[in-house]
Amino acid sequence: MEKILITDVGLAPSENVIKSLNKSLIKEEIIGVARNPLHLITSKAQTKRHIPYEYVLGKDYKKSFLRILEKEKPGLAVIMNDKEILEISKFRDDINALGTKLYIPRHGVIEKCTDKFESYKIWQAEGIKVPKTMIINDISDLKKALSNLGDKEGKVWLRATVGAGGRGALPTSNYEFAKNWIDTYKGWGTFTVSELLQSTKTVTWLSIWYEGELVVAQTRKRNSWGFRNRNLSGVTGVTEVGETYSNEHVNRIAIDTIFAIDKKPHGIYGVDMTYDQNDIPNPTEINMRLFTTCYFFTEAGLNMPEIYKDIILYQKFPILEKKINPLPDGLLWIRDMDREPLLTTEEEIHKLIQ
Structure with missing residues (x-):
């Protein structure tokens, strides 16, 4: 059985990747890595490994991470933290030498994407509408x-x-x-x-690419932010209600945004866009990891974590009728603290209030 190592387990993004992988046709052993032992104990990973706080992104981080790889020998490492992706990318050759694969963009691309001002300057120079x-x-x-x-x-x-x-x-x-x-x-x-953009109207275009070719992409609108009343900006990074959505203009902007940064995309590219006062989506950042709501897509019938790992571990690509937005529009994913999220539609909601 193959092994997959996942970082930052015990937190919602990684745990939703684990739940998605547990629904895949080919099962692997999941090795969870975290710096907080409380997160380790709550994780659904089968094997759990601790990296002490003082090691995380410090001088001993590389040594500690490689030690885990030497012991566990995973076939693939899935990195679920933006700063950690940047750090691990610096010693990707050492990781590959141990037999563990990474499915991430080139290091220079990661550097550009993790610095929002650097990516902004690139998009502006390429004529992409940005604030x-x-x-x-x-x-x-x-x-x-x-x-x-x-x-x-x-x-x-x-x-x-x-x-x-x-x-x-x-x-x-x-x-x-x-x-x-x-x-x-x-x-x-x-x-x-x-x-200032229309910060209440946002979309995310989550995509997987392989050596310059698009494998799959799915758009999600964010209908509301979770815990927005706990934050001065109202923006928390926590989607309360997400909705599957398709729009050709959004698709074109997302693709242009990615190619402006990387002429040969390889890995995960999640383009966040916020609409301006003229109702034009403006890219605000690209993330190179699976989002928390990837499990939304899995429950709806599009298991992107499964697609991601099958490509690298088994050279197995998905057969899809549509590469872009294969899910139907209008599916809702409703989330809150201390309860399981719910997949539904507006129609089902309206039945309760008629």
């Missing part, structure tokens, strides 16, 4: 950005260039508030200010 953005190195940059990029109310979008889950995101028109916010994050030089 005007400035890197904030000092207070003069902040004042200039607030003056030049504000909407009718003077509001801009402030966020960290690296990180997920809406890290550091804040809509504001207040200079003192913005300055204190950046101070709190120690974010001078690593925060940007952008034009």
Whole structure:
């Protein structure tokens, strides 16, 4: 039996990958790696390995990670943390030498995607519609950005260039508030200010590519953010209600966004887009990992984690009637804390209120 190592287990993204893999036709042993022992104990991985806090992305991380690979000998490592993808990519040759495969983009591509300002500059140069953005190195940059990029109310979008889950995101028109916010994050030089988009209307285009060829892509609208009332920006990175969706304009923008960064895509590319005031989707970032709601697609009939690992471990590609948006539109995935998510439709919901 093949083995698959998955990082950051015990958290929703990785656990939903594990649940998807457990539904695949060919089963593998899942080795879960985490830095928090509480996450390990709650994980559904069959085998669990701990990397101490002080090792994570520190000087001993490479040695610790390779030691686990030497002991467990997995055929594939699935990395579920953006910063960890960047770090592991640096010693991918050592990983491959141990017989473990990675299915990730080239290192230079990963560097561009993990820095939101770098990817923004590439998209802007390629003529892709993106919100005007400035890197904030000092207070003069902040004042200039607030003056030049504000909407009718003077509001801009402030966020960290690296990180997920809406890290550091804040809509504001207040200079003192913005300055204190950046101070709190120690974010001078690593925060940007952008034009404010319609942050309530977003789509994600999750895709798998192999040596420049698209294998499959599925679009999901985000109808609402979970726990949005617990966050100043209302953006948490937690989808409360997702909906399958297809739109040719979104498809074209997503593909152009990916090719602007990588002429030969290989691995996972999840393009996040937010609509602007003219109802045009603007790319905001590309993630190179499976999303939390990949299990939504699995339950709906599209098991992307299975497709992903079957390609690398067994050279088995899916047979699909449609490569782009094979799932029907209008499927809803409703999530909340401490209960199983639910797959349903608007029609089923309306039956309850008629």
